Amino acid sequence: MTTSLLTQLSHIVGQAFGAVGIDPSFGTTFPSQRRDLGQFQCNGALAAAKQAGRNPRDIGAEVMAELEKSGLFSEITLAGPGFINMRLTDDFLLGHISDLAEDPHFGCRSFHTPQKVILDYGGPNVAKAMHVGHLRATIIGESLRRLRVFLGDEVISDVHFGDWGLPMGLLIKEIERRNPDLPYFDEKFAGPYPDTSPVTVEELQEIYPAASARSKEDPAFLEAARLATFDLQKGRPGYRALWQHMRDISIAETRTDFDLLGAQFTEWKGEADTNDHIPVMLARLKAEGYSEMSEGAIVVNVAEEGDKKEMPPLILEKSDGAVMYGTTDLATIEIRSELHDPDSILYVVDARQSLHFEQVFRAARKCHSLKPACHLEHIGFGTVNGRDGKPLKTRDGGVVRLRSLIEDAVDEARKVVRDTGMAERFEPAELDDIATKVGIAAIKFADLSNQRMSNYIFDLERFTKFEGRTGPYQMYAAVRIKSMLRKAAEQKLVDGRLMATHDAERNLMLALAALPEAVAGASEKNAPNILCDHVYSLSQEFNAFYHECPVLGEANADIRASRLRLCAITLRQMEQILFVLGIDVPERM
Structure with a gap:
């Protein structure tokens, strides 16, 4: 190695x-x-x-x-x-780059001990369209998943669907209010329940805000929703059947968004998957003295000596018997520990949830919910802001849907692609494929190139440019190499032994050699921006080499063969890192 x-x-x-x-x-x-x-x-x-x-x-x-x-x-x-x-010496540098090129992972696995890692990211919810708030969790989480796979880790990625709790009760009661004759609400109905959902995903996205607003104005409706939540969690058949419909159509909808962003999950579990485990967990915590009663609620005190700020207890069960997000999160840790015995569990979630995860992690340690050696980490991130510096909103002040954001990026990329004259060179289908890849690359690189705890301004016009620190710029550098290598193949030119005849060649080789440290830093800090910095530097060095060192036009056959090999090595590394960042490079542009 x-x-x-x-x-x-x-x-x-x-x-x-x-x-x-x-x-x-x-x-x-x-x-x-x-x-x-x-x-x-x-x-x-x-x-x-x-x-x-x-x-x-x-x-x-x-x-x-x-x-x-x-x-x-x-x-x-x-x-x-x-x-x-x-x-x-050139011999030392050339020898190293030759060895590096023979390694499919460019020496990046030499510093890493393979682990079993669970990555929790995405976090969509039943009945709610994915919005701009899900963008960073998905893009960062997917990049970290690909990075861990590149390093040789066994990675379990879980979307952790928001499918339990009071929102489900609100939906059930609002649907009942609108359609009281549906069999799901008749306790005497013996089944079977319909195979198709009584509501569409579009209707759900209108029903939930209406139910939420009604619960704030009508205490009786809110209480009925709480009771419905309790009955759902206890297994009432009609409610479970309706809930399953809502969950299924919501997952189908979110899969489309995840597919557009190239996010891949090995598990599509959610809060509901903890339901049967929670009573067992609560009984154990009580028996072993980890939980206690506090003002009618069951809690785990997680404050520690030396805390410089107040650390509230983790509430496991409210006085009315309802469980909380902390309860399902703690139960999820126990289930993951039992099923997978992971070395690390990483949560890619908004930085504003830091207190919640600190409480849950402390409770997990205190209650021995996982093996002591297992690493727990909340990988927080900042917000996506509009040009006013505030969290991105629609013109009427609403939440920006993720699908709309992606479509806007692709539309902007399509304009840029046409302005470059590509429309004259490609068929419509290939042009659309290029525009889609450019749009997605623009969003992803703009997000990942920022230090993840930083907020950033969403500016599609800047993100889609084919110059500067943008995704399209990195893509174009890779496509330029592909084009050169295709022409070399057409001319029956072959690569050969590496040589160093110009400082631009040496500088490009040194940039290639810097990848292991970049990957190490990105994995240790869960910081994809380090990989963005690396691939940008690599693109810069390649462009300098391209302008200073003729390749196809080089008269000396040995030098030409060397430069062709250097181009091929650069392309392979560039595409590998862009893939880790979630960016697909087209064959032509």
Whole structure:
């Protein structure tokens, strides 16, 4: 398995420090910010001098002398108070890139121990159209899923459908109010219930807001909904049958949105799947002394000594017997632990839910709901805002539907694609496919390129440009390479052994070599923006190479063959990272 270039260099420089009697840990090496001084830099002599009570330049000079013996560096210089700058020999760099290219994962698995990971993201709800609030959870969650699969983890992705609780009771009573003769409301009806739903998904999306508004104005209706929720959870047949209809048509609707965004789930479970487990869990927590009564409710106290802010208890069951979101979330952790025995459970949910997850995670630890080694993490994120800097709304102040957002992006991409003259070169079907991929890429890259805890402004005009830090720009760079390689094949040109004849080639190789650290950072911090930074830098270096180094027009056959191979390696890495980001690259543009 190929080790990353920085890991190798840090080891080599560390050995040089060790050879002069200094701790090898001071040999940490990183890419230079000054290409005029070197490709890589080590600042360890400065820190080592403080520990050893010596002059840092003297230490640096001794380390340089050891490094020169290795024969791996074409140039080593000392700058400032002891900064060691290094340039690799072409043989060392070419050897590493050749090894990297042979590894299907570009050396990214060398630092990672495979795990079993559960990713909880998406979070749609019965009867509610997916909206802009689901955008980031889906895009970030799917990218992290693909990243974990790329690293070799066993990944279980669960959409965790919102299909239980008071909203279900509100829907049941509102449907009954409108259609009281339906068999679902007749306790004497012995079945079978109809196979088709009495309401469409469009009707549900109108019914729920109406029921919610009615519950705020009519206390009797609210109480009836609470009772219906209780009866549903206890298994009343008519309510269960109606609930199943509502759940099925809602899932079918959300699948369309998820398919558009390329999100893939191994499990379509929801809050309702915890219903049979909750009584068992509550009995155990009571018997083992983890839960207690507080003002008529059953709670788990999760406050800890040293808390700097108030930490409310996690309410498991209200005084009226209703369970809470915290109850289903805690039960879900127990079920996942029993079924899958995961190493990590990651929740990609709005940052504003941080207190809720802190309560649930503390309760899970306190109540021994999972093995101690299992890692729990809430991966929060900021909001998608309009140009006014406030959470994105429709013109009339309503919530922006996710489907509308996607359609708007594709429409904008279609305009941009036509403006570039592609309409004259492609058939309508291929043009539509390109526009769809450009629109989705625009949304995804704009979202993922931001640090996930940051809010960002949704600006389709900027996102769909084929220049700058945009998804379409990255796609176009990859398509340009595809076009070049197709022309090479048509001319029966073949690639060959890598060579380094120009700094633009070396810089592109160094950009390729930086992937393992980017992947490591993205996985450790659950930060896809690090991968966006990497692929953008790679695109920039390729464009510089493209302008400075002829490929198809290169007269020297060996140099041309080398550059063709470098292009092919770059394309493979670029497409791999874009795939992890959820971006599909068309064959032509």
